[in-house]
Amino acid sequence: MTFKTDIEIAREARKLPIQEIGGRLGIPAQDLLPYGHDKAKVGQDFIRSLAGRPQGKLILVTAINPTPAGEGKTTTTVGLGDGLNRIGRKTAICIREASLGPCFGMKGGAAGGGYAQVVPMEDMNLHFTGDFHAITSAHNLLAAMIDNHIYWGNALEIDTRRITWRRVMDMNDRALRDVVVGLGGVPNGFTRQTGFDITVASEVMAVLCLAADLDDLRHRLGNIVIGYRRDRGPVTCRDIGADGAMTVLLKDAMQPNLVQTLEHTPAFVHGGPFANIAHGCNSVIATRTALALADFVVTEAGFGADLGAEKFFDIKCRKAGLAPAAAVVVATVRALKMNGGVARADLGRENVSAVAEGCVNLGRHITNVRAFGVPVVVAINHFASDTAAEIAAVKDYVAQVGAEAILCRHWAEGSAGIVELAERVAALAEAGTAAFAPLYPDDMPLFDKIETIARKIYHADGVIADAALRDQLRAWEAAGHGHLPVCMAKTQYSFSADPNLRGAPEGHSIPLRELRLSAGAGFVVAICGEIMSMPGLPRQPAAEAIMLNDLGQIEGLF
Template identity: 55%
Template sequence: MTDIEIASQVEMLPITEIAKKIGLQADDIEQYGKYKAKLAWPLAYRPDKKHKLVLVTSINPTPAGEGKSTVLVGLGDAMNQIGRQTVIAMREPSMGPVFGIKGGATGGGYSQVLPMEDINLHFTGDMHALTAANNTLAALIDNYIMRDNSLGLDPRRIQWKRVEDVNDRALRNVVTGLGGVMQGVPRETGFDITAASELMAVLCLATDLVDLKRRVGRIVVGYTYDSEPVTVAQLGFTDAVTILLKDALKPNLVQTIAHTPTIIHGGPFANIAHGCNSVIATRAAMQLADYTVTEAGFGADLGAEKFLDIKVPVLGKTPDAVVIVATVRALEYNGGAKLADLDRENLLELKRGLANLNRHITNVQRYGLPVVVAINHFASDTDRELAVITENCQSLGVDVAVTDAWAQGGAGTLALAKKVVQLVEETKAEFTPLYDYQASPRAKVETIAKKYYGASEVEFSRKAEKQLEQFARLGWNDLPICIAKTQYSFTDDQTVLGAPTGFKFHIREFVPKLGAGFIVALAGNMMTMPGLPARPAAVGMTIDADEKITGLF
């Protein structure tokens, strides 16, 4: 059966029952129908909880699939089954990948979050609120330039773009304001996908409504003719934008197939943003359960690094353990096996591909965090292939568990759950940041590229070099760095697989995001508006007269 067919057969519990499992009363939730709710924020602190945090990440993704979200959900279910009260904290899917090539982000098989159709589509409207707020700000900026512009905002240097929650490459570069004097000031601009909006990062890193408003006001929308930054607060638009986000700021409560309480909130892409669910969602989960199992987008070189260097300082809590998800198929692909050959045994390619897993293990250990590897099992895996991975991890002093979350749900993830609990309860994390926050942006980029990715040199474009000088003048050097690069490789070239070393890493430009609290470094040809594949997932979707949806995954 497909994911959506499995999901459609599950009898969900009313969301009020899920809320009761974690000590929430009727006044603590705002229901969105029978099976979804938003949490009232802030929640009362519960000192009786252990407040343990487990981060799930993975190796670099491949077309073969890794199933990180599936393992995440199965792990949460399994930990409840072994008597550890657990809440899952996940990112919110973007409709762009859902209708494109990647599909949804609610897990799969018998390790899914429900109602999967709602979550992967409109859900509680958070993405639409972010889109509306972002584009309202864009309209206000254009109106300001046309009507007033007393600050001298240069139309050629406005960095605020409009957004849509779809993959639409035709909108990457556009010209607005055409048609005459009353149609506005003509200027070049473009669209990003909603998940890449700075407002998404602001929402995900805000700690409450007051902090959200403060962050919105700090957003730099562009520069004057004298090259001075102009913020939302200077334009007087802070409250208008914040008002549109007041409900979206509240995290969403749903359930897994096994009725594990799951908080889903925020969905930035880890390849072009920081890739973690909201601070509010993670804090809420930690307050409501002994264990919180959360995720970071794509491989550990993207989501996990940004979780640890960008989110952790705001969250105020470091992970007690990190799970790195890998598959035989993905490791063989990283070792040079062809996609068409992954259903057969490829021991030579598997051994070569282990370099990718080992690099991720070493990188996470740099932070002083205990690691366990989860092998997401596929039917084509052989005992010899699983033994090769297990022996490799054991040689590094890292425990490993084979999981079958897709086919068996929590029951297929019990071994991993037991190892995670043992790791958390017997090992103390000694967290050390990757870089000095007081270092220059140049030094931070070089540290990430050289220590984490394996580069020998970082090449900054002429534009990037000028921006570094500007940041130093403006006093922005102490902000963390968010590198936007391909998720498929440690390099900025998606075709270079495995664990390369000695390569040159290219930064073409920076985008300061003061509201979010970091500086984005765009590497290679990374785009902030994805495109659709030759055959989008949308083509395979159907809906009948009874509103039954098929083809959603």
């Protein structure tokens, strides 16, 4: 059987005018700022008018640890939103914007796939409405103003050895990880070592995604710590005087983007923080807007539930006052076979025992989500190579741990292929059994928060951290940052810090390598193991296959 590619399906989409999509949620046309005919930003005045409205039910879609076999978390998010609308629930979708780095690298885009996509797919995966460019510009304005302040006398007595603010660009480029700036003599400033991160790792991105409004945005930007004085005191963005201009650059980017699925479900696509170095969720302002306009809101969190869902619960929901009604854990037979030790080249052959062995990874995620008081259901994202025996093995395992697994065919069939899951999710959410609570209290010491996540979510024996790191955490507590949640940065491929350790390992240790204070975003980043904030391109980047065809259409995006 021959299947159309994602981009072929997207190109054939019959899109409705964006004003009509907004109308389905009750957004007046005058409160939409169109970017062409099929996408628009929702105006801040309209968003402010929604204050006090009853909130819809929030559904989180998360997944098992990602594998090269693919899980289809975004595809399932989109399909579930379409499915809930199909069964009569007024539903909106909230997902992140795509970064250019993964699009041209290895991972691909972030619009879903098959017949469960958000469109316009090409625009979403490329420049979209320019939000990432605005974030890049705001971030680099601060970097320029720091070096400019030092050049003109350094009145703040910034220690140039302790500047923590790097530059960013939205592209995978390993050559920029470590650079020296200021070469070329006196006119070019003072020479110092720094580097670039990818834009989605920027604290400005995290700030935009957690800010409630423009005033809160400026306040958070001002709180960003850019480095330290010679006396070790912190220097903030507000001290540099950049917070006002940065807010101006981000004024339009702060407004959520509205688009649609192939089946015309309204979709808010806004923000895109990394799920490693940041919290991996779409913006708070988009989620709150959707909850005020729809009965159900389906959203997702980056990577597996050990990273994305934990941060969604412990950072986003904690800080934004959100309470999810239900969660979906996405798995595929192929990915479970990889967790069971099957090589990628052999995934097409039936292997029920490997599926059963790999299910321990799925079981761990189910248990973890339940630990937050949220009811959970499993979505088996169907592939054509799946056999009846393999699917039955997944369902049997999930039943043994007290949950339900539902086969979903939304990639090939759209909303018609995910009705059973939609009905089950609606029933779970409407039953009102969720009793959401974060994993740890605000007043727990920072190191104890890190260790709580390591023990309860990763099933580690503990955290390895030298005295200097523990002292740093105590210093931040003394400076008033002890109430912040922690954002764990580790490999997405394993519960451990070893990307090759699949399944559900126990008895391992989590090595704490580095700490970063994101005082503007409002969390402490704990870097465990080897994590890159500026990825590199693979040997054969996806960019090699992306081009315009003879008709001027984009080819190669996925």
